[in-house]
Amino acid sequence: MAQPALSTAIDFSLPPVLHNERGEVRTVGVEIEFVGPSAEKTVQALQEALGGRLIEEDPHAFVLKESAIGDLTVELDSRILHPGKQAGTQRGVLPKIAALFGFAASYLVPCELVTAPTPIDRLEELNRILAILRALGAKGTQDAPFYAFGLHFNPEIPRQDAATVTAFMKSFALLNPWLRREASPDATRNLLGFADPFPAEYVRKIASPDYQPDIATFIDDYLSHNPTRNRDLDLLPLLHHFDAGRVRAVLPNEKINGRPTFHYRLPDARVSDPGWSIAPDWNRWVCVERLAADREKLDAVGSAYLAFEGEDKSWANVVEQVVRS
Known part of the structure; x- marks a missing residue:
C-alpha cells in the first residue's frame, strides 16, 4: 500500500497581540526581490492567477489592484528608473530615457514585489505568490551569487x-x-x-x-x-x-x-x-x-x-x- 505523502507546509504563527488599538486584526506587508521575468510579465502572470485590475505607472512599475490576495506592486528596484515618482518630475525626455535604461537594466536590477498590508491571520495566502514566481522562472539568492535579494516584513505595531x-x-x-x-x-x-x-x-x-x-x-x-x-x-x-x-x-x-509599522529586513x-x-x-x-x-x-x-x-x-x-x- 502506498504511503501517504508527508505535508511539507509550514504553519504561520500568530503573534500574542493579534489586534491593533482599533480592535482590527493587525496587518503586515511583504516585500520579495527577484530577477528573471520583467516587472510587466510578472504582474501579468499575477493578474491571470489572482484576478484584479492592472495599472501601469511607468514601463517598469505596475500595480495590481483588488486581486484575490489584495493589492500588489511590481517594479524594478531602482529609484532612477521611476522618475515619475519623484517630486517635481515632469513628463518628457527624462521618463523616456529612464524607460529605455530600464529595459537594459532589467537584466541586472532586481524586481521588487510588494504586497499591500495583509491581515496577519491571512499571511499564508501570500505563499501563492511564490508558486507564480517559480512558474515564471524567477531566480533568487541561490541562483545569482553576485546579487543580493531580500525578503522584508512590515508588521503593524500593535x-x-x-x-x-x-x-x-x-x-x-x-x-x-x-x-x-x-x-x-x-x-x-x-x-x-x-x-x-x-x-x-x-x-x-x-x-x-x-x-x-x-x-x-x-x-x-x-x-x-x-x-x-x-x-x-x-x-x-x-x-x-x-x-x-x-x-x-x-x-x-x-x-x-x-x-x-516595523521594517524587518531579511537577507535571503x-x-x-x-x-x-x-x-x-x-x-x-x-x-x-x-x-x-x-x-x-x-x-x-x-x-x-x-x-x-x-x-x-x-x-x-x-x-x-x-x-x-
Missing part, C-alpha cells in the same frame, strides 16, 4: 506608544544574534554589506530594565546610534510616523515613508526553491513579538545580557533557549 516600541526594540536587539544565525545570511550578502547589526553600545543602553524612555527620548537615542536605514530592523519609517520633524532634523534627505529570498516559504522567517519574527509582550521575561533577558561576557555566537545559544521555552 500599540502606538513609547512602551511598545521600546519593548519591541529591546526584544529584537537581544534576539538578533540568534535571528541572524537562523536566517543563514548568504555569503554574498555579507560581502555586499546587507545590514549592520545594532551597535553594541546601543544594545547595552536599551537592554537595561530601567530603560523606559518617552517617545522623544527613544527617537533621539535611536538616531544618535542609528542614523541609517542599514539595520536588520529599520525603525526609521515608524519613528517618522511618530515624529517626522525629529527624524528629518537628523536625516533631511533620506528616503523615508512614515508608517505605523530563495524564490526558485520549491521548498522555500516565507513562514519560517515570519515565525522567528513572532518570537520577537512574544518576548516583547512578556515584560518580566524581557527584563530578565536584558539583565542576563548585561551580565554576559561571551561573544554574540555564544549569546545566540543562550537566547535560543529563551525562544524555545
